[in-house]
Amino acid sequence: DGGITQSPKYLFRKEGQNVTLSCEQNLNHDAMYWYRQDPGQGLRLIYYSQIVNDFQKGDIAEGYSVSREKKESFPLTVTSAQKNPTAFYLCASSLRTGRRGYTFGSGTRLTVV
Amino acid sequence: GQNIDQPTEMTATEGAIVQINCTYQTSGFNGLFWYQQHAGEAPTFLSYNVLDGLEEKGRFSSFLSRSKGYSYLLLKELQMKDSASYLCAVRDRDDYKLSFGAGTTVTVRA
Numbered sequence: 001d002g003g004i005t006q007s008p009k010y011l012f013r014k015e016g017q018n019v020t021l022s023c024e025q026n027l028n029h030d031a032m033y034w035y036r037q038d039p040g041q042g043l044r045l046i047y048y049s050q051i052v053n054d055f056q057k058g059d060i061a062e063g064y065s066v067s068r069e070k071k072e073s074f075p076l077t078v079t080s081a082q083k084n085p086t087a088f089y090l091c092a093s094s095l096r097t098g099r100r101g102y103t104f105g106s107g108t109r110l111t112v113v
Numbered sequence: 114g115q116n117i118d119q120p121t122e123m124t125a126t127e128g129a130i131v132q133i134n135c136t137y138q139t140s141g142f143n144g145l146f147w148y149q150q151h152a153g154e155a156p157t158f159l160s161y162n163v164l165d166g167l168e169e170k171g172r173f174s175s176f177l178s179r180s181k182g183y184s185y186l187l188l189k190e191l192q193m194k195d196s197a198s199y200l201c202a203v204r205d206r207d208d209y210k211l212s213f214g215a216g217t218t219v220t221v222r223a
Contacts, residue, residue, distance in 0.1 A: 031209065031210075033210065033211075035213075040121070041215060042200065042213045042214055042215035042216050043156075045210065048210055050208070056208075088153075090155060090156075094209070096209045097143070097144075097209065099144075099161045100161065101144070101148075101161065101204065101211055102156075102158075103158075104156050104157075106155050107153075107154070107155050109153075
């Protein structure tokens with residue numbers, strides 16, 4: 001069965017470190033997205049990509065970076081410039097006009113220690 | 114851009130009905146989605162509306178009025194497992210990405 005896989009499920013980061021969250025999909029979806037979720041704030045868009053080798057900033061891109069070298073993969077790097085990185089990170093993919101909207105990965109919970 | 118509003122919390126009794134309202138203001142509309150999210154888990158798809166009217170799927174129904182910028186999700190015959198957060202999301206007409214409301218936490222009591 002096709003799906004979208006995020007890893008790791010839990011991640012701990014020390015102050016000043018960069019960390020990379022993995023997101024892989026085998027749904028043949030063109031578009032991929034990264035969202036951040038904080039308690040009581042819903043999902044906020046970090047970056048998205050609609051085709052390989054192209055991506056756009058979302059509403060809260062500062063302190064994050066992405067790449068889209070392959071259709072299946074859209075890794076997110078949380079850099080040391082992100083001052084408050086502790087959150088639940090969700091990756092999603094979609095067809096452009098599908099009736100189901102996004103398919104989500106299971107999420108990565110990042111904690112700064 | 115999108116501005117999406119939904120209530121923060123709702124409480125209902127097992128077996129009852131609950132209606133979660135969502136209002137939106139959008140520069141371009143290409144469909145409205147409802148997702149269910151249990152604590153610590155990923156959202157899962159519930160329903161999709163792109164034309165005005167009611168979509169029914171088992172115990173869940175969703176309604177859309179594009180002229181009013183309004184949707185609701187109706188949960189019938191509530192079960193304890195329905196305790197979750199319900200997210201309203203609007204798809205942009207131009208770039209197809211979803212914008213999400215903050216979510217409504219529904220608590221089902223015995």
